[in-house]
Amino acid sequence: MKSDSNKALVVLSGGQDSTTCLYWAIGRFGHGNVSAVTFDYGQRHRIEIDCAQEIAAAADVPHTILPIDSFAALGGDALTDSGIAVADIIDDETGLPNTFVPGRNLIFLTFAAALAWQRGIGNLVAGVAQTDYSGYPDCREETMQSLQETLRLGMESDIVIHSPLMHLSKKETIELAREVGGLEAMALTHTCYNGERPPCGECPACQLRAKGFDEAGVTDPLLTAP
Amino acid sequence: MKSDSNKALVVLSGGQDSTTCLYWAIGRFGHGNVSAVTFDYGQRHRIEIDCAQEIAAAADVPHTILPIDSFAALGGDALTDSGIAVADIIDDETGLPNTFVPGRNLIFLTFAAALAWQRGIGNLVAGVAQTDYSGYPDCREETMQSLQETLRLGMESDIVIHSPLMHLSKKETIELAREVGGLEAMALTHTCYNGERPPCGECPACQLRAKGFDEAGVTDPLLTAP
Numbered sequence: 001m002k003s004d005s006n007k008a009l010v011v012l013s014g015g016q017d018s019t020t021c022l023y024w025a026i027g028r029f030g031h032g033n034v035s036a037v038t039f040d041y042g043q044r045h046r047i048e049i050d051c052a053q054e055i056a057a058a059a060d061v062p063h064t065i066l067p068i069d070s071f072a073a074l075g076g077d078a079l080t081d082s083g084i085a086v087a088d089i090i091d092d093e094t095g096l097p098n099t100f101v102p103g104r105n106l107i108f109l110t111f112a113a114a115l116a117w118q119r120g121i122g123n124l125v126a127g128v129a130q131t132d133y134s135g136y137p138d139c140r141e142e143t144m145q146s147l148q149e150t151l152r153l154g155m156e157s158d159i160v161i162h163s164p165l166m167h168l169s170k171k172e173t174i175e176l177a178r179e180v181g182g183l184e185a186m187a188l189t190h191t192c193y194n195g196e197r198p199p200c201g202e203c204p205a206c207q208l209r210a211k212g213f214d215e216a217g218v219t220d221p222l223l224t225a226p
Numbered sequence: 227m228k229s230d231s232n233k234a235l236v237v238l239s240g241g242q243d244s245t246t247c248l249y250w251a252i253g254r255f256g257h258g259n260v261s262a263v264t265f266d267y268g269q270r271h272r273i274e275i276d277c278a279q280e281i282a283a284a285a286d287v288p289h290t291i292l293p294i295d296s297f298a299a300l301g302g303d304a305l306t307d308s309g310i311a312v313a314d315i316i317d318d319e320t321g322l323p324n325t326f327v328p329g330r331n332l333i334f335l336t337f338a339a340a341l342a343w344q345r346g347i348g349n350l351v352a353g354v355a356q357t358d359y360s361g362y363p364d365c366r367e368e369t370m371q372s373l374q375e376t377l378r379l380g381m382e383s384d385i386v387i388h389s390p391l392m393h394l395s396k397k398e399t400i401e402l403a404r405e406v407g408g409l410e411a412m413a414l415t416h417t418c419y420n421g422e423r424p425p426c427g428e429c430p431a432c433q434l435r436a437k438g439f440d441e442a443g444v445t446d447p448l449l450t451a452p
Contacts, residue, residue: 066296066299066300067295067296067299068294068295068296069293069294069295069296070292070293070294070295070296070337073292073293074292074337074340074341074344102339102340102343102344102381102383103336103337103339103340103343103377103380103381105380106336106376106377106380106381107333107336107337107340110329110332110333110336111296111300111329111333113328113329114300114328114329114333115300117328117329118300118328137379137380137381137382138380138381140379142379143376143379143380146372146375146376146379146380147376147380149372149376150332150369150372150373150375150376151329151332153363153366153368153369153372154329154331154332154363154364154369154372154373155328155329155332155363155364156363157328
C-alpha cells in the first residue's frame, strides 16, 4: 500500500502533549496535510473528548473519534474504572502507576495506523515521552521503534511514527508548544486526573503541568481562560 | 510483571485453526493451565462466536469474550461490513484480499496480551499461518516475532507468542488436530465465509477447508455432524 509521506495523523487525547504535537505536525507537514484521531475508550473524564474536539476545531483539522470499548471490558485500571480511586501510588507488584492500562498506547497507535492505512496517510504523530513517564513502558522510544516495525510488517506499509516530545521535559514541551504556535490552544486542553475544570491543582497531573509552565516561565492559558 | 510461563491463553475464533491450537495448547501446557479468548468485533457471522463458546465448553476451558467495536467504526472491509460482497478477489491497489482488516491480528494479539498480563499468563497461542495465507501480512512469522518484541517492551513482560500452525499446510493442520485430539471438535467449528451451517461448500474458505481434509484423508466431522 502506497501511502502519502506528506500526510500525518495525530493521536489527539485532549491533553497538552498531544495538542503540542498537533501544532508541531501542522508546522512540519502543512495545515492541509494534517488530521487527528481521538479514542473514546471509556475514559473516566469524557471532558477529554470534548476538549479534543474543541482543539481540532480551533486548529481547523479533520477529526475522527474512534470508539474502543474493550478497555472497560478488560477492566481493573484506575483511568477507566470509576470504582478505583486515583492516587499517586505505585503498584507494589508491578512497579507501575495504577493508571497503567497494559499496552494502551500500542492499541491506540495500531488503530491509528489502521486508520492511516485506509486513508493513505504515511505518518503518525503521538505525544508519548519517556521523560517524566518512566513508569509507562508503552511510551518509551524503544517500544515505539519496535511498534513501528511491527506495524510496517503487519500492514505492509511504510508508516513512520513521530514522537516529537520523546526526550523533552515538561518545561521543554511548553517551550515547543510556544515555538510551534500551540500555546494559545493550551487553554482548551485537559490535564486534571480528577476531571475538574478549572483544574483541581492538587492531583499529580495538575502539579506536573504547573511545574512545566512554571519552569518555562509561561503562564498557563488554562488558568486565565474565561 | 512476573507471569506464569506454564499458563497459556488461546485466541479462539471458532474456526478449525484456532480450535486445533486450543487442543495443541492443552497438550503442551496441561488442561488446567489453558484458557481462551474470543473477540466480538462485529464479524458478519455471529455464529463464529457461538461456535467458539461451544468449543471452549466442549474442551472445558475458561472462556472470555472481549468486545472490539472499533473495526465497525473503521469500516470498509468485507468481513465486518455487510454492505460489501465477499468474493475471491484481490484488491488491485493493495494486492490484498478484500477480507483484509489492516492490522486485525495485531489488535487481537495486543488485547490478548493485555488480558494475559492482567491474569499473569505467560503464553499466547494464535492460529496464524503464513502457508495458505500469504495475502495476510499480519499472519506471518516475521510479524509475530516483531509483535512479541513490541508487546514485551510495551508491557514489560516476558510474553511468548506461539503459532504452532505457522508453517503447516491445511493438510498438516488437520493431521495436527488429529494428533492432539482435536479432530472431534472440528464438528463445532465454523469456516464458511457465507455464514452457512451446514457450510455452503462453494466459498473459498469452504473449498480450502475441504481440500485440507481431503488431502489428509480424513472425513470432515462437520459434514457428518447431526
